Amino acid sequence: MKYRWLLFPKYATLIISLVAGMLVASSVFSILFSYRETQEHLATLQNEKAGGAAARIEQYILDIERQIGWTALPGGDDDRDRMERRRIEYLKLLRQVPAITEVAWIDASGREQLHVSRLTMDRQRSGIDLSRQEKFVQASAGKTHYGTVHFLKDTEPYMTISRPAQGGGVTAAEVNLKFVWDVVSRIKVGKAGLAYVVDAGGSLIAHPDISLVLKKSNLMTLPQVSTMSKEPGASIGRDRFDQEVLSAHAPIPTLNWMVFVETPRSEMFEALYAPMLRAALLLIAGLVISIVAAYLLVRALVRPLLALQEGAARIGAGEFDRRIEMNTGDELDDLAGQFNQMGADLKASYAGLERKVAERTLELQHEQLRTKELLHNILPVEIAEELSATGGARSARHESVTILFTDFSGFTQAVSTMPADRMVAELNEIFAAFDDITDECGVEKIKTIGDAYMAAAGLPRPCADHGQRCIRAGLRMVAYLEHRNRSAAFKWSIRVGVHSGPVVAGVVGKRKYAFDIWGDTVNVASRMESAGEVGRVNISAYTYDLIQKDFECEYRGKVSAKGKGEIDMYFVKEPRSD
Amino acid sequence: MNRRDTFLAVLALAAVSLAAMAQPVAGVPRVGFLANGSAKASPSVDAFRKGLRDLGYIEGENIALEIRWAAGRFESMPELALELVRWRPDLLVAVVPQGLRAVRAATKSIPVVVIACDPAESVVENIARPSGNITGVTCMASDLTPKRLQLLKEAAPKIHRVAVLYNSFDPNKAEEVRQMHDVARTLGLSLLPVEIRDAGAIESALAGAVRARADALLVLNDPLLYQARRSIVELAAKHRLPATYAFREYVEAGGLMSYGTMQNDLFRRAASHVSKVLKGAKPAELPVEQATLFELVVNLKTARAMGLAISPTFLMRADSVIE
Numbered sequence: 001m002k003y004r005w006l007l008f009p010k011y012a013t014l015i016i017s018l019v020a021g022m023l024v025a026s027s028v029f030s031i032l033f034s035y036r037e038t039q040e041h042l043a044t045l046q047n048e049k050a051g052g053a054a055a056r057i058e059q060y061i062l063d064i065e066r067q068i069g070w071t072a073l074p075g076g077d078d079d080r081d082r083m084e085r086r087r088i089e090y091l092k093l094l095r096q097v098p099a100i101t102e103v104a105w106i107d108a109s110g111r112e113q114l115h116v117s118r119l120t121m122d123r124q125r126s127g128i129d130l131s132r133q134e135k136f137v138q139a140s141a142g143k144t145h146y147g148t149v150h151f152l153k154d155t156e157p158y159m160t161i162s163r164p165a166q167g168g169g170v171t172a173a174e175v176n177l178k179f180v181w182d183v184v185s186r187i188k189v190g191k192a193g194l195a196y197v198v199d200a201g202g203s204l205i206a207h208p209d210i211s212l213v214l215k216k217s218n219l220m221t222l223p224q225v226s227t228m229s230k231e232p233g234a235s236i237g238r239d240r241f242d243q244e245v246l247s248a249h250a251p252i253p254t255l256n257w258m259v260f261v262e263t264p265r266s267e268m269f270e271a272l273y274a275p276m277l278r279a280a281l282l283l284i285a286g287l288v289i290s291i292v293a294a295y296l297l298v299r300a301l302v303r304p305l306l307a308l309q310e311g312a313a314r315i316g317a318g319e320f321d322r323r324i325e326m327n328t329g330d331e332l333d334d335l336a337g338q339f340n341q342m343g344a345d346l347k348a349s350y351a352g353l354e355r356k357v358a359e360r361t362l363e364l365q366h367e368q369l370r371t372k373e374l375l376h377n378i379l380p381v382e383i384a385e386e387l388s389a390t391g392g393a394r395s396a397r398h399e400s401v402t403i404l405f406t407d408f409s410g411f412t413q414a415v416s417t418m419p420a421d422r423m424v425a426e427l428n429e430i431f432a433a434f435d436d437i438t439d440e441c442g443v444e445k446i447k448t449i450g451d452a453y454m455a456a457a458g459l460p461r462p463c464a465d466h467g468q469r470c471i472r473a474g475l476r477m478v479a480y481l482e483h484r485n486r487s488a489a490f491k492w493s494i495r496v497g498v499h500s501g502p503v504v505a506g507v508v509g510k511r512k513y514a515f516d517i518w519g520d521t522v523n524v525a526s527r528m529e530s531a532g533e534v535g536r537v538n539i540s541a542y543t544y545d546l547i548q549k550d551f552e553c554e555y556r557g558k559v560s561a562k563g564k565g566e567i568d569m570y571f572v573k574e575p576r577s578d
Numbered sequence: 579m580n581r582r583d584t585f586l587a588v589l590a591l592a593a594v595s596l597a598a599m600a601q602p603v604a605g606v607p608r609v610g611f612l613a614n615g616s617a618k619a620s621p622s623v624d625a626f627r628k629g630l631r632d633l634g635y636i637e638g639e640n641i642a643l644e645i646r647w648a649a650g651r652f653e654s655m656p657e658l659a660l661e662l663v664r665w666r667p668d669l670l671v672a673v674v675p676q677g678l679r680a681v682r683a684a685t686k687s688i689p690v691v692v693i694a695c696d697p698a699e700s701v702v703e704n705i706a707r708p709s710g711n712i713t714g715v716t717c718m719a720s721d722l723t724p725k726r727l728q729l730l731k732e733a734a735p736k737i738h739r740v741a742v743l744y745n746s747f748d749p750n751k752a753e754e755v756r757q758m759h760d761v762a763r764t765l766g767l768s769l770l771p772v773e774i775r776d777a778g779a780i781e782s783a784l785a786g787a788v789r790a791r792a793d794a795l796l797v798l799n800d801p802l803l804y805q806a807r808r809s810i811v812e813l814a815a816k817h818r819l820p821a822t823y824a825f826r827e828y829v830e831a832g833g834l835m836s837y838g839t840m841q842n843d844l845f846r847r848a849a850s851h852v853s854k855v856l857k858g859a860k861p862a863e864l865p866v867e868q869a870t871l872f873e874l875v876v877n878l879k880t881a882r883a884m885g886l887a888i889s890p891t892f893l894m895r896a897d898s899v900i901e
Contacts, residue, residue: 091895098871118872119721121728121761155865176870210865 027279046248320347395506467546497529629849
């Protein structure tokens, strides 16, 4: 399974890095955006809450102020009557506005004339001088006065609201501000988000932790408070523990207060835990899926590749009939088809090649056969074979061979009286017959010299009856011509000489080589022919010794042979019949 | 797939243990309540429970509430307080001065939220900065006594001599009565203090006051008198005394009029103090909260029965009129 560690890690790495990269990138983006969205969302939410709280607080105060203003002008001339009517008006006001604990009428000279309270006894005509107090000074100048926040018995927050009263003087009401606290402490943002209200000087007016207000805390040290922007908005500030907070604020213009809504910044990060967890899970799932996908992909790829590999190997090994089965319908399928086509093509060309080789081989064999035949025509079989096998033939001395010579008598006269072509035709016919005779008698034709025909027996392969073979051939040649002369136009007669003895045989020459024999035996054989008679086979005593038990011979005595002196000669008469 | 499952399981486990770390593993907070009423019917304790529920506390789930009912037997309160302390609560709630006294005797360390009407200053040194382990809510009953007298005079302008019924168990009451003489004078009234120490003495004490020509009745609130409200109301009717009380429960029982806090509102608000303390606030840093909602309740039936014509101006002041 070597392929796994080639393709699998490659593809797995590629797919995993792609998938993981995409997932990480998308997660980072989504978390980043989610962080910004969370912050924006929170800022918006806090802004809304701050704005809402500011609006509610302002509306609350304005409503009270309006209610105070609505106390009707008491009619009637009688001062007593007017006072009683005003008292009733104030009682109505207390009923309608639970937040008002006390309401008083201060006459134009700044003296309290009427005081109606939920907590204490009502007073009339107390004449207490309030003319120097801010609530009188401002309201008698025609403006609504909002006093600073003070605490009844150090726990209940109160504010004095005064405004000009109908019918003269000033109406001053003590308003319980617990409602502001209710508004503020009801604001919940996230887990630890809270709201608080400060006045223009940064003093805390309302805070869910009442003790902070009672400590008369001043929050001017906090950056978001000291900025004191008149416009609603959100910023990153710090709480009193110096932790970063997302702070939204909204002013209450009437009162010159500011509502702050804050959330610890860490909560925004907590909002990211869920997307982070999601992203991590997604990443893990993505990794698992990509590993599986890589595995499946590689498997899908490697299987056909292995099939291709095997198929290719088999085709390479010569199994051209091998077909790769793919059926994947894709590029691999095409590749397999090309492999199969290649196999088929290879098979076709291989077959053509074999045929050609066979043809050439046959041609060559023919060629060789013809060359062999040619050689055999020129040379003895053994010599020809030795020559074709080794490229040369050794000369060899043969101790006992018999040589046969024939020659036409009166050939010279015949040549002069006969057309040359006719002459050659005649010679050819006769020598062809001689060739057949020598072949049949196991005698080797050596060569023709002019009209002479030389043959030998006992070489190149030695044999015991070389004498007999030559005698038989000579007798048959003579008989052939006698037979031919009976019907032929030209009458030929020949002399045949045979002698036995040692010779050296060999092939000489580079071209047109010829097998030849040398030695005195050849000369003697030639002399035996020339010393013979027409139509007779003349043999030497050597030959006679070899054949005399098979052929009847006629001793001729010593006959002179040119250059050889007197030699015993015999005529062969006929084979002995037993 | 198996491996992934395992991984998810490990992840879930990690998430769970993280969540567990984020919240204290400690058991639910334990709140001991020394109540004055009886387990059968106690609208105030029900209001307190509702207050807790509104704040997200569910009894038996994220808060344990153990209530000991004194059922009016104040003498049993010290023993009940000790029982509650042995239960090892995270916080104790006490009502009425007797209850607070019992709880103070039982513990100096367990935070206490008190729901008490009478001068808070007597039990807590400074109501804005209570030192020690006590905070709570106060109904300002005593502060409103002059107002009550004024309202009584307004409802029944013909009265002259007002019997002031009070329980001398509370040492502050005598001083309160003494101060009331001045208030009465400004209203053109005289006071006839009627001091009792147990409910059984009420009848004869009131009869004595009537003999002393008292023509109206002012009841200074006290748990003992609160419990005896039916007989007080009956005696007032019997002697045709226009009477004023601190809580509407007197009027509902047939009393002429009351001016004061809504008790249920007070108990409900005590729950928010409990919540703050359980969330880690120190009682010494939580100001004692004063009541801000007061109601004037008038029983017109009672008025008619004693031939008293209530003026429309006065009725306009009333928050609640019982026909």
